[in-house]
Amino acid sequence: MFELRMSLQSLMVGLVLVLVLLSPCPGMAAPPGDDDEAFDVETYNLNTEMDWENLDQIYGDSYDYDDLDQEIEVGTVAPDTPSPASQPKAQHEEEVTLPTLPPAPVSLDFKGPGLFGPETGLGMPTCLLCVCIGGSVYCDDTGLDQIPPLPKDTTHFYGRFNKIRHVKNTDFLNLNKLQSIDLTGNQISGMDEDVFGSLTQLQDLLLADNNIQVLPELPVTMRRIDLRNNQLISRGLHSDGFKDLTQLEFLYLSSNNLDYVPTPLPLSLRVLHLQDNNIQSLHEDTFCDRHDRNFIRRNLEDIRLDSNPLNINLFAQAYICLPRLPVGSQ
Template identity: 60%
Template structure:
């Protein structure tokens, strides 16, 4: 039976490989005459016999064929000016950090005032101007370094110390009207290189310290200012001074010499008893005319102007209060 199966397999293989058909007579495959008729099916007569041992060595049952070789594409040439758009992953959002105010350092908010509040929270700070009107201040608060105009009217400030305006090199105007100021530090204003206006009306000032030569407007009305409390020739070097208000004080003479730039001089309601011929005019030059000074008020003083006709002969207008 085994021989029959082998013969049948050979016949099938022979048909697959194009070999001529074998004799299908069953007698030809009888085991008894197999040796006798061995020439009947000689595989060698149809070509080289297939080596099944080699087949077993070359093909292993159950072995998966290797994957096909992958052909790499040629490298891509990228132009030099090529810019690739890259989509970045979304950023992680962090909780916003709230700004903090440095009340102890320099800058807009400055240190703490006498009331325990930062200056620019207690007052109003706008573009270099600091407004502290009617806020119950008892002293000058620390000011931002870029302050140009300072208003602290109608408070309870009693004095101005030398250090109150220290290093405020841009300060041009100080308005302390309507306080209770009795004393002014001797160096309180001299260190201000751009100061032009000083308004101290309605206070209790008894002495006026030195002022910078840059002054244009000085208002010390309704104080307790005495002639002995003013610097001798204190206004002489103020080449730009135009307005000088000294009414309602205790002055007993007109402070001079007065700069040529002066336009308004109010001295009413003082204790002025005499006039000097050189107070307004130049006794050595009879042709001298003081053109700028057009508004002088001496009413309310005990001075008899009729005794000093040469004192105002150079003026374009007579002082208010003189008899007609």
């Protein structure tokens, strides 16, 4: 059965091929001959040489070769696009033209309390000469010989390592938010008496490494005072100058010319450094209360009295109320 099926398929393929060859296609047309002569497929020679010189006689007027010489015009395939000017304008809603306002003037207030702070004596604003970050003004090592005008919102002022010799009572005027002043490493030898009187928020005053002999009156809000390495003398301190500073915790007075411990001291005091002075004696009320034998000064735990002409063994009654003995020469 399989061989019979293959034979039938081969026969059908052969019949289809014969029909294709005998179909009257333009490219497969047989050459004309006598009407009585039959066309024999088996004797047709595909390799017969074509007579190209007698094509006109063979095919007659089937082809018009003159048409091939006509010029072919090449045109634009896509239709011309009209220019934007020639296109009809789309209907739009009526546009409303707003009046043009002049730009707002930009003002850099160099002379008032503006963006860069008040103008300094050097002809430029404080916050261009110094660095202002929030309420802190940093003027360290800028060659200043006086306190520059500070913005009113200044809370911390740093003027370290400059050439300032005198601090005037107008330098910190109207600075109600000022909490800290650091003038370490200048050449300060004098300060007006009421220079700090208006600073109701002042807590830290750092004046180390200067030439100060007299300390002006300080606000009662003080928490830390640093006067190390100055020329401070005992007569340069106010009588009872530290008594009312009920928030004072740190008092650094080393490397000065003090003759005695500045008493009375507030009960809030935690650290007292007096080394390298000229203190020669202590008395019973220096740290304690001779009228109250039960009195104990609990906060004062760090007292430095070394490098003074003082033998602490001779004044035992002066510190029996202390939680820790002072450091000094035995």
